[in-house]
Amino acid sequence: MAEVIQKKLNDSAAIRWTALLLLALAMFCSYIFMDILSPIKDLMQSTRGWDSTAFGTMQGSETFLNVFIFFLIIAGIILDKMGVRFTAILSGAVMLIGAIIKWYAVSDSFVGSSLETWFTNNLNYIPGFDELGVSPFYEGMPASAKLAAVGFMIFGCGCEMAGITVSRGIVKWFKGKEMALAMGSEMALARLGVATCMIFSPMFAKFGGNIDVSRSVAFGVVLLMIALIMFIVYFFMDRKLDAQGAEEETDDPFKISDIGKILSSGGFWLVALLCVLYYSAIFPFQKYAVNMLQCNIDFVEPAADSFWAGTTDEYIQYGLTLIIAVASFSCNFVKKTATRITLIVVAVVALVAYCWLGFMRQSAETVFAVFPLLAVGITPVLGNYIDHKGKAASMLVLGSLLLIACHLTFAFVLPEFKGNQVGGIIVAYLTILVLGASFSLVPASLWPSVPKLVDAKIIGSAYALIFWIQNIGLWLFPLLIGKVLDATNPEITQALQDGTMSAETAATSYDYTWPLIMLASLGVAALFIGFILKIVDKKKHLGLELPNIEKKEKADDAVAIEG
Secondary structure, eight states, X not given: OHHHHHOOGGGSHHHHHHHHHHHHHHHHHHHHHHTTTGGGHHHHHHHHOOOHHHHHHHHHGGGHHHHHSOHHHHHHHHHHHHHHHHHHHHHHHHHHHHHHHHHHHHSTTTTTSHXXXXXXXXXXXXXXXXXXXXXSOOTTOOHHHHHHHHHHHHHHHHHHHHHHHHHHHHHHHHTXXXXXXXXXXXXXXXXXXXXXXXXXXXXXXXXXXOOOHHHHHHHHHHHHHHHHHHXXXXXXXXXXXXXXXXXXXOOOOOOTTHHHHHHTOHHHHHHHHHHHHHHHTTHHHHHHHHHHHHHHSOOOOOOTTSGGGSSHHHHHHHHHHHHXXXXXXXXXXXXXXXXXXXXXXXXXXXXXXHHHHHHHHTOHHHHHTTHHHHHHHHHHHHHHXXXXXXXXXXXXXXXXXXXXXXXXXXIIIGGGGTTOHHHHHHHHHXXXXXXXXXXXXXXXXXXXXXXXXXXXXXXXXXXXXXXXXXXXXXXXXXXXXXXXXXXXXXXXXXXXXXXXXXXXXXXXXOOOHHHHHHHHHHHHHHHHHHHHHHHHHXXXXXXXXXXXGGGHHHHHHHHHHHO
C-alpha cells in the first residue's frame, strides 16, 4: 500500500505522455499560426495591397520585441520566478491576444475604419529605430500590415515564452525517463504544423470560391484558443504532480554578470554564429517558399467542376501527411525488422501518393508542405547516431552543404524548368525534401554540442544569448528578402504604378534569384563556421566528433532547451 501512495503521476507512462501530448499540441497550434500567411503571400498582395517589402516587414515583426525589447530574456526570468504552470497559461493568452489583433487587421471590418485611418497617418516615423534602420514600420506601409505587425509582435512574445516553457515542462515530467524521445516527439509534432498550415491556410482563404484572407487567420486564432485550453488542462495535471512532491528542473537564471564570461568564450561565438546563419536561411525562407514556387512553376488551375478543384483531395493529402509522419517516426522505435520495413514501405508509398496528389492539384502550397515530412522520419535516426557514433561537427558541415545546394537549385535550376510542369514539380519536391533533411542534420548535431563548447557554469545564460542572437536573424531576413525582391524586380513595381499589370499577375511574377543567392550565402558562411568548429575540435579535443553517450544527461538538457 505504501508503494501505491508514493507513486507519482509521471511514473505512469500513459499520464506523462498525455502531459506531453497537451504541450506538443499547443506548440503545434502555435507553429501553424506562425506561418499562417506564408502560403497566401500572393493573396495578401492582390487583396490587401501588401508588396514584398510590406509582407517581409510584417513577417519579421514576430521577433521584434524579443530582440529589441529583450522580451526573450524577460520570458526566461518570468519562467524562473513563476514556474511552468503560470508561464504556460500566460504564454497561451499572449499568443491569442496577438493573433486576434492580427486577424482584425486583415479582416474586412478594418477596411475603412477610423483605426485604419489612424494607422495610415501614424507610425510612419519611429524616433531612434528609424535612424538605426530597424523600425518595424515605414511610411507608405499599408495600415493593415502595420496593425498585423503589432499583433504578430505580441504573438511572437507569447510563442517564444511558450517554447521555453514547454521544454521546461517536458524535463519536469520526463526527468529520469525517456526524455530524448519525448523531446523528439514534441519537435516532430510541432514541425507538422508547417505542413498543416501550407495545406489548410489557402483552403480557408479560397473557401467557396470567395477569397477572404481573414478566414485563414481566423483558423489560426481558433487553434490558439485550443492551445490555451491545452495549457489550462496541463495546469491542473502539473499542479497535482507538484502536490505529490515533484520538483521542477530549473537552470540558473540569467545574470548580467555572466555576459562578460560568455562573450569572451570562442565556443559561444561559433555556436551563436552558426545558429543565426543557419536558421536565418530556413525560417525566413519558409515565409516566401510558396510564392517562390508560384513564380517559378507554371501551375495550371484545375477546372472548377473537377475533383482537384474541391477540398476532398486536400483532406486526403493531409491524411497522407499524418500517415507518412506516424509511420516514418514509428519505424525508429520498433524492434522487429519486418515491422520496421513495413512501416518504411507504408511511409514511402504514402509520400509518393501525396506527391502525385500535389501534382494533380497544381498547388504550390501543397508542394512545399512536404518540407517537414522527411525531417520527422530521420530526426530520431540522426539523434541516435550522434549519441552512439558521434560526428556532430561533420553533420553540421553536411547540413550546411545541403542548405547551399538547395537554395542554389531553387535559384538557378528550378527556373530552367519553367513551362515544364512535370520536371519543375519533381525538382521542387526533391529539393524541398533534401532541405528538410538538412533541417534535421543541423539541429540534431548543433544543440547537443553546446555543452562541449561552453563552460557548464554559464550554460543557461549562454543559451539565452544564443536564442536572442538567433532572433535577430529571424527578424532581419524576412524583411531583407522582401526588400531585395522589390529592389531586384523594379519592372513589377513600375508596372503596378502604371496600371499595366494587375496585382494578381504581379504577385506571381517575381524573380527570386537574388534573395535565394543571399540565403545560399548564409549557408556558405555557416559552412565556414562548421569547418572552424572541426579545426577547433581537433586542436582542443572538445569531443564534438565523439559519441554523446557518455554525456547523455547534458545532451538531453541541450535538446530540452532547443525544443
